[in-house]
Amino acid sequence: MIGMLPKVSHPNLLVDINTADDAGVYKLTENIALVQTIDVFTPVVDDPYDFGRIAAANSLSDVFAMGGKPVTALNFVGYPQKILSLEILAEILRGAYDKTQEADCPIVGGHTIVDDELKFGLSVTGIVHPDKIIKNCEAKPGDKLFLTKPLGTGILSTALKSGKLDQNTTRKITDVMSQLNKIPSELMVKYQANAATDITGFGLLGHTNELAQGSGVSVLLYADSIPYLPEALTLTKEGGYIPGGSWDNKTFLQDKVTFTDNIDEHERMIFFDAQTSGGLLISISPDKSEEFLRALHESGVKDSAIIGEVIQQEEKKIRVER
Ligand code: CO
Ligand code: CO
Secondary structure (H helix, E strand, O other), rough: OOOHHHHHHHHHHHOOOOHHHEEEEEEEEOOEEEEEEEEOOOOOOOHHHHHHHHHHHHHHHHHOOOOOOOEEEEEEEOOOOOOOOOHHHHHHHHHHHHHHHHOOOEEEEEEEEEEEOOOOEEEEEEOOOOOOOOOOOOOOOOEEEEEEEEOOOOHHHHHHOOOOHHHHHHHHHHHHHOOOOOOOOHHHHHHHOOOEEEEOHHHHHHHHHHHHHHHHHHEEEEEHHHOOHHHHHHHHHHHHOOOOOHHHHHHHHHHOOEEOOOHHHHHHHHHHHOOOOOEEEEOOOOOHHHHHHHHHOOOOHHHHHHHEEEEEEOOOOOOEEO
């Protein structure tokens, strides 16, 4: 897709579409750069208020992933007016409003079109100091890798769509997906992370591959340290709830990842699982990593963990070991 777009270059453009980063960054002055992004998707949960919250958290995340501070947002709605009541739309917008309030990022407008299928998302504008942008392509060998939310939301929201998820687990994935990446973002700026990205459709391994590719390094992941929702593994073993996107990730990454034999197919699927509004993947120098982990836990980002390390480039981009 990116290859089909005409090359854009401008002296003030600090991050453009060619690096597969989370947002575009444009330098306004010596001290301020704009961070701009848009993300729109179809519902991942049944509750319209929760869908609004998740969509907002997901859209804000691309600014957080670059170490930026979101400042304003615009709603985008694709609305099937024949089948959906206005009350449902109002609930979605209320959810997005509450999440953006939590992020201190006012919604300043938006646009609605009539569509066959419900779609919702936000375009978010943020700011960042031009020297403090955290890209996905500057990870260094020796860095420790952090993940700040558990995996498995793709499999679990697919099960939810099939009516196979209990209330408890539904609540759990809703909490995970609607959680803002604000605190880990602020902390990674404070601790001067070398690189970061957020985990979304390409799954942990897909986004790790982009980070490794862009940085000219390889990555070693510790299978036992990667946080995931245990219900996702149970459902994977029962079969049938793997989202199409996760299969695509597996196919695409086939020759870029190796696993030790003691990691079974079901576990591998969790690492390939396409996420919605996942956590941040953060690469930070080893001398800061213990303190950074403590700061994350003390600030309430309780699922965050050190999941691996950056190594010198080798034949495969990613090695997952147990
Ligand atoms: Co992103
Ligand atoms: Co995005």
